[in-house]
Amino acid sequence: MTIIGAGVLVLILGIIAALMHWGESHEVVTHINAAHDADTHEGHSVLVRRLVVSLWQSNVFFIGISVVGTVFMAIQYVSYAGWSVVVKRINEALGAWLIPGGVLLVVLFVVGRHDIFHWTHEGIMTKGSANYDRIVAGKSGFLTFGFYLVRMISYLVIWGVFTWRLRQLSLAEDLNGGTSYFHTSITTAALFLVLFAVTSSMAAWDWVMSVDVHWFSTLFGWYVFSSWWVSGIAATTLIAIFLKQAGYLRFMNANHFHDLGKLMFGFSIFWTYVWFAQFMLIWYANLPEESVYFNQRLGGFEGRYTWLFYANLVINFAFPFLALMTRDAKRQMIIMKIVCIAILIGHWSDFYLMIMPGTMKGDNGFLIEIGIAMIFLGAFLILVTRRLAEASLIPVNHPFVEESVHHTT
């Protein structure tokens, strides 16, 4: 019911995205021929590389949002929080992307790994080979095709199984009532959080940090997690606002939005904190093997990433910080909506900034990437809205549903 309206919107989005993408690839193809000769790397032409890399980037971003739905819900269970019950179904629905996204991620890695990861190139870990790289060879214990694939599948399976399990428990609770489902959910959620703490960090190393294979940062897991986390909360809030304005979620009021706004405000600052903690230590110590990461992004490749580097800070920190500072702002749908969209765009470009300089170097672009991101958004929303339509938007037999309805801030 909810969904037809949203589905049409999504379809239009997808079509626009496809059109944009189609119209754009034209000029790129001609552009490619010139760049083709310069492409000395193993792998495909620039266009294919751009496609594979931007698929990877958008997919990692959307998988993050998807799993954050489950993480958010798990935290609410473990902390016995009552206020968030009205958005619980949205958190559950976000998980709908996990299976298709995960499959796509595995396929992308198997098919397109040479375009994304420098360390998968032939002979790079073999002594005496022309491609031999001593630093990359030092990581050969961790970065092998088989081990990487096993790790990737196990993260996805762990996330998927727990998402599915919490959803099943919640649906069974709707049918049968009683508190036993709630208590089982708490145990499940606690176990999931422990596993997620480890797997999210490792996924960040594998999926994002190993793009810059010579470089490493011990904070990177948290950096990626904070980016996923704040985008996940923004996505939850945005969907809640759209549903509310379409006349659903009758019990959701300004108090709930206020709390979601506080979380977005706080975790935007948290993201900045983590970002800055990483930046400042590297900047201050100024070790070449560490500062190369920021050299590439600040002025590297003829400065093509520099504007995005600063824009990223403005849109992910300064804007939410100033816009959501007052109480009234967090209670106004229009401001919340703008900030949510800004945060989602901002953190998508944060992932762009993490992945592109290491893979595309100076060959990056935006139209294909944005087109692909919009196709992802469309597919993501179709799956999410479909899952939203499967069950009541309020988990009617949740023990805290009453508390959530009467929530005041």
Place this chain on the structure above:
Amino acid sequence: MTSPAVTTAVPATIVHTEPATHSSTKRFALGIFDDEDVLLHAIDNIRAAGVKIYDVFSPYPVHGIDDALGIERSRLPIAAFFYGMCGLAFALWLQFYTLGFDWPMIIGGKPHISLPAWIPVSFELTVFFTCHGMVITFYMISKLYPRFKTPVLDVRSTDDKFVVAIELDEQSSQLPKLTQLFRENGASEVNQKEMTKF
């Protein structure tokens, strides 16, 4: 403290005859509540009955009590913003002056004025000024600064009870009515207390 003509509880025709020393003494009817939800409902009902509540004392902040009591939004956040600005300005001035001009030092090969390195200090001083400014302002406004004799209507409101205070006029003729109102709304006991310099 206020002249009777101002308060609505006292008819304007009554002439205030009490000696000046008495004018700072107030008498209260106290409704003691055990439960937060009962308290919130009681507040709604008492206000609906047309009785003006002087204040409510609770061991911890109760969600929604501001709306129930009809209290205006606090302007403390605005003050906090300016305290924060003061802190930020002070921090930047301190670092510009000391590290940039008064005693320039080369640290880690960075320029004397290197903003990224100053962010932690600026952040900390902003928070420091905001917190202390807010706490001090709050204490001044709420009269919670240290005094020889602390006026507390009921010490149990610092432990596990919620206390609703209603100011009584001179005649205290409303007391039986108020007692009944409190009882009907779930108060566990009703007391009366006189306070000087409250």
